[in-house]
Amino acid sequence: MAEAIAFDLAVELITKLSSFTLSQIGLWWNVKDDLDDLKSTVSTIKAVLLDAEERSVTSHHVKDWLEKLKDVLYDADDLLDDFSTEAFRKDLLGGNKLTKEVRLFFSSSNQFAYSLKMGRQIKAIKARLTLIGSEAKMFNLVERDRPMETSFMTKKRHQTHSFKDNIIGRDDDKAALLKLMLEFESEENVYIIPIVGLGGLGKTALAQFVYNDEMVKNHFELMMFVCVSDVFDVKIIVENIIKSATGEAPNQKLEMDQLQSQLRGKIGGKKYLLVLDDIWNEEWEEWVSLKELLVGGAKGSRIIVTTRSLRVAKITSKCQPYVLKGLSDDDAWSLFKEIAFEQRSINPTFVKIGKQILERCGGVPWLLGP
Known part of the structure; x- marks a missing residue:
């Protein structure tokens, strides 16, 4: 249904536009205002989509309008994915701000030219959306709130699980991670391995692939797999770790001190493997508050962190992140x-x-x- 797709696309675009950090757009001086304008335009259109959904049932004109809107939103989504890919590549270059700017300016993908091209494309998308928005006035669409229970914003990422026994094209990645998990000697009892890469590359699938390897199962005394996603609440994460370790959810009435005690009792002195899948939190203090509860494992314990953010990878571990690339x-x-x-x-x-x-x-x- 075009109307439902349009709403979900609009919300997803707003989420993506809100997720770009200053470090990602800092070198592209003319893009930030364009992104802000695009976000404002999409937000304005999103506000009338519930009314449009209901009226499209009886009005062919409104239905056609929603189809045109959907097409533009798809183009905008593709454009933002391109921008995310380039921003991610820029982050991976590393170096201080000055050397990064020089390297990027003289690279084959000249960032000055790229920012001008990106600015033009964003303006073109915005112009199309503005035109579509003006057409909405002809239908006298009104702003309405979507009920929270059906809103895209309340949909959480599908909860991941630990099962994955085979994936195509990741044997070399699996072998590299197995060396870090089974052979590498770390000074720390609990060694953290970040897997970082763009959305959709298969970070979770790779973590599941490694988690289910027989050598891994035989190597660790305790194995846990937890999906963190967008809400980094230490209490909830601890509850889910305990649930993964024991097979039972802890009493919801327990205070944080009691949960900490349960967690330490479960992992203390054991060589464990914990997968924390899909972390978005970039606040160092919040990560430290969780890490302090996990350091009681025996020598050789491992934590695998999957994330789209290079900053998250740097916050969670001192080691070089494992950067996942596209398939051959x-x-x-x-x-x-x-x-x-x-x-x-x-x-x-x-x-x-x-x-x-x-x-x-x-x-x-x-x-x-x-």
């Missing part, structure tokens, strides 16, 4: 064939179309999925 062309094609064609023979025309699709996916497994 061959692995991407293998995955695409498995999903799209299963065991059927492939028409040569479909092969050509499939490989054109792969070029746009850039090796991101999530984009190749169903």
Whole structure:
């Protein structure tokens, strides 16, 4: 349904626009205002979408308007993904601010030219959205609040779990992580391994893949897998760690001191593996308050952190993060064939179309999925 998709896309765009940090856009001097303007425009349109949804049932004109809006929002989403990819690449270059600016300016992907191009594209998207917004006035659409229980904003990321016994194209990544987990000698009892990469690259799947390896199961006395996602609440995280360790949720009436005692009693002196999946929190103090509760493990304990943010990776661990890259062309094609064609023979025309699709996916497994 175009109307529901439009609302979800609008909210997702606003979330993405709000997530860009100053460090990500700092070198692109003309982009920040454009991003702020785009966010304001999308927010204005989002406010009338509930009214548009209801009226589209009886009005073909409103339904067509929603279809046009959906197309523009998809284009805007693609543009922001491109921006996120470039910002992520910029972060990975490292170095201090001056050397980073010099390196980026003289790189093959000149950032001055990139910022001008990005600014033009954002302005073009905004102009299309502004036109669509003006058309909404012809329908006399009114601002209405979407009930909280159906709002996209209340939908949390699907809770991840520990099961994953095989994934295409990640054998080398798995081998590298197994060395860090099973062979590397750390000075710290509890060694933290961040896996960082863009959304959809398969960080969670890789963590599950490693977690379920038989050597890993035999190496650790205690294994726990917890999805953190966007709400970094230490009490909730501790409750979920205890639940993963024991198979039972702790009493909801327990205070933090009691939960801490339970957690220490469970992990204290044991060589454990804990996966903290999908961390977004960039506040060092909040991370430290959780880490202090986890350092009681025996020598050889490991914590795997998956995150999209290089800053999160740096906050959670002193070690070099494991940066996950896109799939190779061959692995991407293998995955695409498995999903799209299963065991059927492939028409040569479909092969050509499939490989054109792969070029746009850039090796991101999530984009190749169903």
